[in-house]
Amino acid sequence: xxxxxxxxxxxxxxxxxxxxxxxxxxxxxxxxxxxxxxxxxxxxxxxxxxxxxxxxxxxxxxxxxxxxxxxxxxxxxxxxxxxxxxxxxxxxxxxxxxxxxxxxxxxxxxxxxxxxxxxxxxxxxxxxxxxxxxxxxxxxxxxxxxxxxxxxxxxxxxxxxxxxxxxxxxxxxxxxxxxxxxxxxxxxxxxxxxxxxxxxxxxxxxxxxxxxxxxxxxxxxxxxxxxxxxxxxxxxxxxxxxxxxxxxxxxxxxxxxxxxxxxxxxxxxxxxxxxxxxxxxxxxxxxxxxxxxxxxxxxxxxxxxxxxxxxxxxxxxxxxxxxxxxxxxxxxxxxxxxxxxxxxxxxxxxxxxxxxxxxxxxxxxxxxxxxxxxxxxxxxxxxxxxxxxxxxxxxxxxxxxxxxxxxxxxxxxxxxxxxxxxxxxxxxxxxxxxxxxxxxxxxxxxxxxxxxxxxxxxxxxxxxxxxxxxx
Amino acid sequence: xxxxxxxxxxxxxxxxxxxxxxxxxxxxxxxxxxxxxxxxxxxxxxxxxxxxxxxxxxxxxxxxxxxxxxxxxxxxxxxxxxxxxxxxxxxxxxxxxxxxxxxxxxxxxxxxxxxxxxxxxxxxxxxxxxxxxxxxxxxxxxxxxxxxxxxxxxxxxxxxxxxxxxxxxxxxxxxxxxxxxxxxxxxxxxxxxxxxxxxxxxxxxxxxxxxxxxxxxxxxxxxxxxxxxxx
Numbered sequence: 001x002x003x004x005x006x007x008x009x010x011x012x013x014x015x016x017x018x019x020x021x022x023x024x025x026x027x028x029x030x031x032x033x034x035x036x037x038x039x040x041x042x043x044x045x046x047x048x049x050x051x052x053x054x055x056x057x058x059x060x061x062x063x064x065x066x067x068x069x070x071x072x073x074x075x076x077x078x079x080x081x082x083x084x085x086x087x088x089x090x091x092x093x094x095x096x097x098x099x100x101x102x103x104x105x106x107x108x109x110x111x112x113x114x115x116x117x118x119x120x121x122x123x124x125x126x127x128x129x130x131x132x133x134x135x136x137x138x139x140x141x142x143x144x145x146x147x148x149x150x151x152x153x154x155x156x157x158x159x160x161x162x163x164x165x166x167x168x169x170x171x172x173x174x175x176x177x178x179x180x181x182x183x184x185x186x187x188x189x190x191x192x193x194x195x196x197x198x199x200x201x202x203x204x205x206x207x208x209x210x211x212x213x214x215x216x217x218x219x220x221x222x223x224x225x226x227x228x229x230x231x232x233x234x235x236x237x238x239x240x241x242x243x244x245x246x247x248x249x250x251x252x253x254x255x256x257x258x259x260x261x262x263x264x265x266x267x268x269x270x271x272x273x274x275x276x277x278x279x280x281x282x283x284x285x286x287x288x289x290x291x292x293x294x295x296x297x298x299x300x301x302x303x304x305x306x307x308x309x310x311x312x313x314x315x316x317x318x319x320x321x322x323x324x325x326x327x328x329x330x331x332x333x334x335x336x337x338x339x340x341x342x343x344x345x346x347x348x349x350x351x352x353x354x355x356x357x358x359x360x361x362x363x364x365x366x367x368x369x370x371x372x373x374x375x376x377x378x379x380x381x382x383x384x385x386x387x388x389x390x391x392x393x394x395x396x397x398x399x400x401x402x403x404x405x406x407x408x409x410x411x412x413x414x415x416x417x418x419x420x421x422x423x424x425x426x427x428x429x430x431x432x433x434x435x436x437x438x439x440x441x442x443x444x445x446x447x448x449x450x451x452x453x454x455x456x457x458x459x460x461x462x463x464x465x466x467x468x469x470x471x
Numbered sequence: 472x473x474x475x476x477x478x479x480x481x482x483x484x485x486x487x488x489x490x491x492x493x494x495x496x497x498x499x500x501x502x503x504x505x506x507x508x509x510x511x512x513x514x515x516x517x518x519x520x521x522x523x524x525x526x527x528x529x530x531x532x533x534x535x536x537x538x539x540x541x542x543x544x545x546x547x548x549x550x551x552x553x554x555x556x557x558x559x560x561x562x563x564x565x566x567x568x569x570x571x572x573x574x575x576x577x578x579x580x581x582x583x584x585x586x587x588x589x590x591x592x593x594x595x596x597x598x599x600x601x602x603x604x605x606x607x608x609x610x611x612x613x614x615x616x617x618x619x620x621x622x623x624x625x626x627x628x629x630x631x632x633x634x635x636x637x638x639x640x641x642x643x644x645x646x647x648x649x650x651x652x653x654x655x656x657x658x659x660x661x662x663x664x665x666x667x668x669x670x671x672x673x674x675x676x677x678x679x680x681x682x683x684x685x686x687x688x689x690x691x692x693x694x695x696x697x698x699x700x701x702x
Contacts, residue, residue: 009570364566367527368627369555369583371548465527467560 024391028343041432096279102232117269199248210244212260363468405431493688506702511687559628617651635667
């Protein structure tokens with residue numbers, strides 16, 4: 001009889017106890033993984049939204065710009081420096097931009113906005129605003145029109161539920177409305193007919209056009225073809241004012257940006273703010289944004305720019321967001337810690353029960369010649385098997401949910417959605433695909449098991465055979 | 472030839488404020504082929520003496536020599552190996568391993584001793600036959616009666632060919648018929664294989680079969696009589 005066979009049989013001698021212990025490990029790891037996946041997925045989305053729709057991974061700035069952003073701390077980008085920076089293996093392009101504030105008005109509505117001036121063609125390498133142009137929108141008119149059509153029940157309900165939402169692709173619209181690929185062929189023409197939204201992206205060389213965020217478009221009630229007024233302060237305190245025709249509407253993932261986004265061509269923005277040849281920053285579009293590569297790239301570029309200019313990464317530019325997320329992350333870690341603590345007590349309860357129940361058996365085994373070390377090995381193996389069954393089952397059970405939650409993120413509606421938007425976040429809760437956090441949860445559970453195993457081993461080594469036989 | 476020599480052994484417990492002298496100056500010896508019982512009232516020191524002989528406990532003073540080994544000179548790990556090789560234990564409550572079959576229980580100590588599989592299986596079969604359980608090889612303890620379990624325990628104790636068997640109240644939990652069957656088997660093994668049995672018991676049925684009755688009172692040997700039951 002091999003030790004592992006004996007351990008395996010012992011595991012099933014009290015089936016209920018084994019299943020309860022394995023189940024407690026299972027639920028601990030399952031809920032910890034799901035919670036962590038939601039939490040990290042949400043952070044990941046927030047970070048990537050900010051990176052993709054606003055800051056980019058790296059920016060070239062005047063050293064004082066981070067503390068006092070504005071045109072007065074802008075820069076004039078030297079083409080020779082741009083060429084040198086673009087020679088870096090991880091750099092795709094260096095795209096200058098002007099970023100400032102203004103008051104936007106249309107009709108009798110006004111809104112403080114963030115004005116971004118970009119080079120329309122090169123910009124696509126950095127923030128990809130072009131792909132965010134709204135092509136479909138569930139406007140009140142569209143929703144009313146769709147009510148008149150004979151739509152399947154769930155689709156009609158979803159149409160009202162997602163009223164006001166804008167989409168860049170037909171697939172997104174179909175997905176949100178819950179239309180399967182099978183049904184899409186029949187419904188797509190109808191939906192296109194009612195929800196198509198006009199507009200296009202800026203072109204190089206043209207002047208007097210603006211792209212605005214979907215939230216701003218709703219607020220100002222300005223759609224493509226309408227004119228908006230921008231009034232603000234230019235370079236060195238000059239007045240800035242201009243009239244721009246809305247050429248397109250973009251859907252930015254971050255609601256805070258979406259509600260205040262106005263994009264002009266770089267030349268128009270320079271003219272508006274009276275800052276010819278200037279930029280407030282330059283986005284450095286990179287190929288690989290992973291932490292390690294990003295840090296190395298930042299260091300290399302910093303060496304090229306010298307001290308006259310600063311290369312900032314997205315973390316430096318979004319310190320407030322990072323701090324918020326870090327605080328939230330810690331509270332999440334405390335919750336998971338409490339979950340593990342409860343489970344640890346459960347596991348220890350089982351261990352104590354098992355040790356007390358089998359004390360006489362242990363005494364007998366040692367008295368007939370089994371070394372305590374070997375006995376401890378068998379008991380440790382039993383507990384490890386019990387834990388590993390729970391861990392494997394928990395990991396396997398979490399995988400489909402995590403993958404589904406990543407592909408079809410939880411989308412909030414109603415009050416919850418408003419709350420998210422008030423905080424400046426898209427009301428979406430995606431799950432992060434399995435990563436190192438999976439490994440960490442497994443390690444934590446195995447550590448709990450290791451402590452329980454160490455406890456039982458200690459008990460075995462301190463076993464008094466005579467007392468045990470009397471038990 | 473002496474299998475066990477006990478020389479002026481004392482065992483004192485200090486578990487409570489009162490000092491308890493469980494074994495109080497015992498000097499005894501057991502020879503090969505003994506079929507001896509240690510009797511006495513509860514608390515007379517029978518089980519303690521058995522534990523000392525089996526190397527489960529150490530005397531406070533005095534010396535125990537088993538099969539040429541001075542037990543006081545052995546380290547704890549050496550004592551475990553000593554018990555495995557030289558002593559067979561039969562407990563009052565059988566103490567079989569519940570997840571193993573009868574055959575696996577019998578073969579357990581042999582597997583600890585790393586006997587080759589064929590040799591182990593042959594010895595297991597031989598022993599289960601000797602205790603009348605040849606047809607219960609694959610039965611788990613829960614599928615056996617108390618008497619059958621105790622017979623498996625005897626077979627397990629005999630398996631590694633120990634110097635002697637220590638049986639602490641082996642018939643206490645058995646009905647008359649099972650007890651008689653068990654004693655028949657033990658007597659037969661004693662007679663045919665010259666296996667030494669040392670019992671501690673209250674059971675008159677065991678005393679009746681014994682060829683040596685040692686009476687303990689307050690940890691002292693008050694009588695040591697040899698009888699002729701076998702004849």
